[in-house]
Amino acid sequence: MYQLDDKTLKLIAKTCKGKTNIKLTVGYIDADGDQTIKVFDETGEIRQDNYIYEIGSITKTFTASLMAKQIYEGRMSPDDSISKYIDGLDSNTYYPTLKRLVTHTSGYATHLPLSFRENMALTFAILSGSKKPGVFPFQLDLDKMKKIIRENPLKDKDYKWKYSNFAVSMAGYAVGVASGKGYWDAMNDFISNELGLENTYTGTRVDKNLRGFTKKNEDIGNWVWNNDLTAPAGDLSSTAEDLLKYARINLYEEKPYLALCHQKHAGARFGIDMGLGWIMLKKDNNVLWHTGGTGAFRTYLAIDKGKKLAVTVLANYTINPMTLGDVILENLQK
Secondary structure, eight states: OOOOOHHHHHHHHHHHTTOTTOOEEEEEEOTTSOEEEEEEETTEEEOOOOOBEEOGGGHHHHHHHHHHHHHHTTSOOTTOBGGGTSTTSOTTSOOOBHHHHHTTOSOOOTTTTSOHHHHHHHHHHHHHTOSGGGSOOOOOOHHHHHHHHHHSOOOSSOOOOOOOHHHHHHHHHHHHHHHTSOHHHHHHHIIIIISOOSSOEESOOTTTBOOEEOTTOOEEEOOOOTTOTTGGGTOEEEOHHHHHHHHHHHHTTOSTTHHHHHSOOEEOSTTEEEOSSOEEETTEEEEEEEEEEETTEEEEEEEETTTTEEEEEEESSSOOHHHHHHHHHHHHHO
16 A cells, blocks of 8 residues: 655645644545545644545536536537527527537636636735635626627637636536536536535535635635536535545546546647546546635645546645645656
């Protein structure tokens, strides 16, 4: 069984230093198939508890997985136009396909559904560790979604890769329509009854979720999603245990439709390709990953399908989980 080495433990200690309320959870599946979960705070390793974190944009992989299930069952097609699922759009106008939406090649700007100025202010607030990230910044209903679509006309082509919460939100809305249940109910049913995850759910719950803290150790709590249509891009809460179970389901493609998510559907940049929802290493498409960030929470999940490995890092502070996660994954790959 793989154990964290001294270098990794020092990196964890450095990450936790000065963060008086941190709960940093590290979990991994090694080459023998063994699973390990460890939790750290400012004092070092503490008792492992099934802490529930906001997992942010890792949600996008769940949204794409549910979409893949409905494609597999014949209720959707990756080449469907989003106009098939949103009433009231001009029938003579091009609108992006589901595949382009979940591979970030639809052409929608990264800052949407915020204005460019709102997005810059939010980015600055997050990077500076102020209290503002604790305030839910997105307000998107169907009327606003339609307005943004109409005000941002696109051409029928694969655009250069631009990470887009708005695009995945649209795809998630379509999934909800195709299911006949709406996104929230369809996703909760998928998580519980299809994936069998016991501590993963849409939104946040005051009585269950860990609270988030700034670099100044200020409590900024959790984002409250309600029924905002941006939910498919980042609203899920989960634990390391559930994420590793989800990782294992993907590693072995226990659900046949997940193979569609793991195929390359678009090129991107910075050495990455795109599956459906998942980001893939260009040099090895067997390695798939995603990060997440909401308010003060930062998360990371990666799988290596070739070597049957997985790692997740979850924190209730604005750390860089990918740095730590990649170190662990590289050690597991040796």
